[in-house]
Amino acid sequence: MLREKEVIDRVTGVTQVRLRAWVSQGWVTPVQSENEVLFRELDVARCELIKEIEDELQVESETVPLVLSLLDQVYGLRRELRSVMHALERQPDSVRQSVLKSLLQK
Amino acid sequence: MPTDLYQILAVAKTATDDEISKAYRKLAKQLHPDLNPGDKDAEERFKEVSAAFAILGDKDKRKRYDNGEIDASGAEQPERQFYRRYADTDAHHHYHSTGGYEDFVDLGDLFAEAFMHGRDRDTGGQRRSVPFPGADVHYHLTIEFMEAVNGTKKRVTMPGDVTLDVSIPAGIENGQVLRLQSKGQPGFNGGPPGDALVAIDIRPHPLFRRAGNDIRIDLPIALHEAVLGGKVEVPTITGKVSMTVPKGATTGQILRLRGRGVKTAKAAGDQLVRLTIAMPEQVDEELEGFMQSWAQSHNYNPREGIMERAV
Numbered sequence: 414m415l416r417e418k419e420v421i422d423r424v425t426g427v428t429q430v431r432l433r434a435w436v437s438q439g440w441v442t443p444v445q446s447e448n449e450v451l452f453r454e455l456d457v458a459r460c461e462l463i464k465e466i467e468d469e470l471q472v473e474s475e476t477v478p479l480v481l482s483l484l485d486q487v488y489g490l491r492r493e494l495r496s497v498m499h500a501l502e503r504q505p506d507s508v509r510q511s512v513l514k515s516l517l518q519k
Numbered sequence: 520m521p522t523d524l525y526q527i528l529a530v531a532k533t534a535t536d537d538e539i540s541k542a543y544r545k546l547a548k549q550l551h552p553d554l555n556p557g558d559k560d561a562e563e564r565f566k567e568v569s570a571a572f573a574i575l576g577d578k579d580k581r582k583r584y585d586n587g588e589i590d591a592s593g594a595e596q597p598e599r600q601f602y603r604r605y606a607d608t609d610a611h612h613h614y615h616s617t618g619g620y621e622d623f624v625d626l627g628d629l630f631a632e633a634f635m636h637g638r639d640r641d642t643g644g645q646r647r648s649v650p651f652p653g654a655d656v657h658y659h660l661t662i663e664f665m666e667a668v669n670g671t672k673k674r675v676t677m678p679g680d681v682t683l684d685v686s687i688p689a690g691i692e693n694g695q696v697l698r699l700q701s702k703g704q705p706g707f708n709g710g711p712p713g714d715a716l717v718a719i720d721i722r723p724h725p726l727f728r729r730a731g732n733d734i735r736i737d738l739p740i741a742l743h744e745a746v747l748g749g750k751v752e753v754p755t756i757t758g759k760v761s762m763t764v765p766k767g768a769t770t771g772q773i774l775r776l777r778g779r780g781v782k783t784a785k786a787a788g789d790q791l792v793r794l795t796i797a798m799p800e801q802v803d804e805e806l807e808g809f810m811q812s813w814a815q816s817h818n819y820n821p822r823e824g825i826m827e828r829a830v
Contacts, residue, residue, distance in 0.1 A: 442613065455605040455613060462553050462602040470548050481614075484553065488606040489615035491556060 732788025
């Protein structure tokens with residue numbers, strides 16, 4: 414896991430003030446260790462994304478939480494959909510066929 | 520892959536720096552891989568677009584590109600890891616929001632519970648073992664007009680063999696929805712059950728009509744009752760009452776029976792009786808003779824001025 418300073422070094426264009434603002438707004442949720450916060454690779458990639466949304470796509474910061482919330486929902490739903498697909502995968506062929514039929518009827 | 524960077528950004532070679540930035544932003548918003556998880560094509564195009572912008576978006580590099588000093592391959596960018604890679608594979612679902620299908624519970628307990636239990640197992644996901652109220656269940660119930668105006672209690676069996684005791688308050692309106700608390704689907708994780716929502720359809724009555732708390736009815740009276748006045752019996756929603764028709768009553772005239780409308784907990788309406796004069800089944804010689812002689816000396820015109828108003 415990365416310390417705050419390492420994240421700032423790695424994600425160009427991100428200052429300490431900016432990073433802390435993201436954390437305090439809940440856009441990024443690092444892990445709180447004993448005396449500092451630590452960032453996972455996931456958090457760093459998310460910082461990169463937020464920076465791009467703000468700087469390159471020039472989305473206003475008021476709109477950023479909306480974008481993040483929709484994205485989190487999309488990824489959450491993708492995960493659930495995938496788990497449903499995996500569950501179906503493990504079913505006998507007859508079950509899969511009847512589910513498929515039911516889906517196509519819709 | 521077109522090697523003309525201007526083509527990739529869909530701008531003219533003469534485009535200003537500002538136009539180039541704008542074109543890039545527009546494409547990037549559409550194609551950013553993290554905004555298009557699972558779309559391989561978007562990722563490829565995004566890479567092209569950002570590579571093109573890396574050169575054309577930089578005054579110095581753009582000049583060198585225009586002069587042929589560097590080619591499009593100079594725009595190759597280092598491999599980078601997009602957020603979606605982590606978001607899609609992260610075992611703990613730190614940022615995943617699973618609030619998006621709370622309304623799935625009406626698809627059936629089996630799958631709803633599978634999702635809810637899935638949440639329990641998560642360590643980092645957002646809504647873990649939150650008590651979760653059961654879904655509301657919607658029903659339709661058709662009742663008679665008289666039951667609606669006077670109120671009643673009904674025990675009804677709904678689809679799915681659910682027996683409900685429904686207490687219909689006097690004066691319920693058509694389409695009104697009654698909420699029966701805790702009669703819906705059971706909750707999850709110790710959450711409260713949902714409610715049963717019963718939408719009321721009122722069958723129309725052949726005589727009575729509702730207008731808020733007032734009841735309207737058309738009442739035929741005989742020719743002589745209209746001329747002479749007198750007492751007639753009128754049906755109301757609580758039984759028949761005696762009403763005085765004034766002398767010279769006419770069709771369309773409305774008489775008010777105060778307090779004979781719908782009585783709710785808060786207010787009581789009236790019954791509004793609209794008179795219609797009904798001729799006898801047959802006009803006999805006596806009536807005809809009388810009318811002839813009466814008309815000769817008492818001619819009146821109820822249509823006076825109607826032609827002027829018809830413009």
